[in-house]
Amino acid sequence: MESFYFVVFACLAALVVAMELSKNSKDRIGTSSSFNSFMNSYIIVYSLMMAGDWLQGPYVYYLYSTYGFGKGEIGQLFIAGFGSSMLFGTLVGSLADKQGRKRACVTYCITYMLSCVTKHSSEYKILMLGRIFGGIATSLLFSAFESWLVAEHNKRGFDQQWLSETFSKAIFLGNGLVAIISGLFGNLLVDTLALGPVAPFDAAACFLAFGMVIILASWTENYGDPEKKNLLAQFKGAALAIASDERIALLGAIQSLFEGSMYTFVFLWTPALSPNDEEIPHGFIFATFMLASMLGSSFASRLLAHSSLRVESYMQIVFIISSASLLIPILTNFLETPPDVRGGGISLSGSLQLIGFSTFEACVGIFWPSIMKMRSQYIPEEARSTIMNFFRIPLNVFVCVVLYNVDAFPITIMFGMCSIFLFIASVLQRRLEGIAESQKSRSQDWTEIRESDREAEPLNV
Template identity: 65%
Template sequence: MEHFYIIVFVMLLAFCGGLELLKKGPQGSGALEMGKGPQEKMATIFLAFRNNYLVVYSLMMAGDWLQGPYVYALYSHYGYSKGDIGKLFIAGFGSSMIFGTIVGSLADKYGRKKCALTYVVTYILSCVTKHSPDYWILMLGRFFGGIATSLLFSAFESWLVAEHFKRGFEAQWLSNTFSKAVFLGNGLMAILCGLLANFLVDNLHLGPVAPFDASATVLLIGGIVIHTTWSENFGDNSGNVPLSVQFSKAATAIASDPKIALLGAMQSLFEGSMYTFVFLWTPALSPRGEDIPHGFIFATMMLACMCGSSIAARLMNKSGPPAEKYMQYVFVLSAFALLIPVWFSVQDIPVVEGIHVGGITFDGQVQLFGFLVFEACVGIFWPSIMSMRSKYIPEESRSTIMNFFRIPLNLFVCIVLYNVSMFSLASMFAMCSSFLLVAAACQWKLYSIAVAADLISSGSKEDDTA
């Protein structure tokens, strides 16, 4: 019962926060108090446009978050081993790796709205396959899911940016939309969807496939909104540069600038550890087949991620330290957080059929604390890495370079998951922790280069003044 009150409190808190954000105008609470006439009319039009996008983006993210807590649990429910499940995860990451590098160009050429609707269709097909226990049908579903993930993180943002400027809105209003989209789609929706998924499975006893049916329903509603309210837009084809030339320019930029290379290494190491953690947390908290509340745990971790985002907002203000400095400590903290399962000796213990096992153990609770710390670090990581990318990645090759970063990321996760049956959970957590320490070393190197560059710049200014 006490969990029930905690859930209600979190839902009300998050819901009230979402309403408060939606009430604010494009430049803050006073944006709609601008002078009468064209400016006020433009702000009103923008709010309608922004809120339409926020509704769509929240529904699309909800379709993704509803599936998260029960992907591993569903495959385990069908009787597949950790190694078999690892191969299913590989199919998703491999599909994303292959299509993620070209999906942005496809959206530019064939239209962002069409690609957004393609995301809806492919993810619904992925959800439908979850009803079958057949391994190869589930594999097909992971293939569709990988394509959908690539579209989710490219088509919607591309449509928003192009449509924002096409309608003549002010450039600074775009950051307002992004900040609210992150709060609603990546924060509020993650929490509510985790709780809803847990309610469908544990309270209504609809089985682990129920969250995927809910996801398909939400995606369908979002697809209808896109179809009826969005206009189509395309990329700038004036240059029409072949993909091979774009990749060559991106590779040259990465090789010639150590700051970009270090940034890409940190992103790949951290996100690779993060995606591996997504695979590991369920068996880590229930090594003996304990009956754990997946959705509630997932929602709690997402709440920790939101707290991390709030911490990042305070760190990134003008008086705070630069991201290059404090991220060193964030990487180290995240590394120690994932060492907790190693210290508590997580063991892969086969589940004995027919024997009901209780809830999460004391060891599991301690590990969960470590996982919450890690998720808080994830919340700090996202806005901080975006800030550093805006500094060091050249605008003319930004999307191509960012896609380059995802190649080693997905390749790393595929290799880890392919060999998952060869390692214990403890050794895999230790490996992720070591990668995070390497990321901390890369961050230290980047900070050193940035400080040296600032000193040189300051010296040049002094010489010019003299």
């Protein structure tokens, strides 16, 4: 493997270590011991859930190909997963507000374990069923756990600012360190121990089962819908909340634009780095991206620790940087012509793109805890899971369209489209900041009027 990969990895690792070791009291949020205990117990469960997810990701396509399915059939299976998340996942995820978030988290474990079991079959219909289960599980993973955390955090009376600490640490560990370890562990099972491509899915099921036991034994139940409205009324209430509060609508649009670009990037980075069938270490590059994400989440924890620095403000810059980073494949397209001989090492344009993609992944690391923070501020508690799953509908539609037409457009066009989406997200983020500042100002003016009225009351007696 070329030294360039090690240099990029080493630089990112050094930055992560330096970022963590250089934190002082101003960069950390002062919390209580009871909160730390609560936060650590949640992060353990969240990390187990993410391990169950990360173990599967690198081997899904590979497993299907070993069963003899072609690119078209595999594409259909992937589309089924995102389509299931959009249709069935939205319904099941929305039940979390009505039936309980703890119950929804347990349902996530069960459905994802069932999805893992189906990977032992080479029957197309069985694998399609597994993708449907996986789509439902994905919706629950990105809504039920966060909804349970926010509700439980508030129920226990913890400071609202402390949520940022949980979000940043959960992303740093669950979406960073756990992802790297899961990738290495999966490689150990498949390549070193030669247990076959199904082994990571069996390991994922074990992690999910262990996490489910902890949830059942230690978590309390909480609900978002105290009136136990029927599902249709719940959907109407969530839609009304989005339509009546521009902040929620903007937040949903921003999330869909960024995550849509992120999932598109997942499909595009491999052909972008090896357009001429260059030999690239996919697993090592994946670990590099996850390390960059850790760097971003570590930086985000610093930003969130300062209450004077608004999330709505700095995220505009993050979206601009992420937009610029995905323009690099377009710019490097003019640097050099593809060689006549296929294969070989990574090219100059590929090296520049790897740096740009690592920058984008660092932005992803900042995005996750920051969007979680904004969701905790703006989304009403009674319909939190329902609204969060509403946000995923345009995302899943977008990803299905991209998957269906992935061969119809040049890769530079796809990256250009993602860059435009991210720039639009920065514009919407600026609009969100303006509305939030305006409402905050009106709230402060109203508070001052109320206080002046109370001070004047004794004089009028």
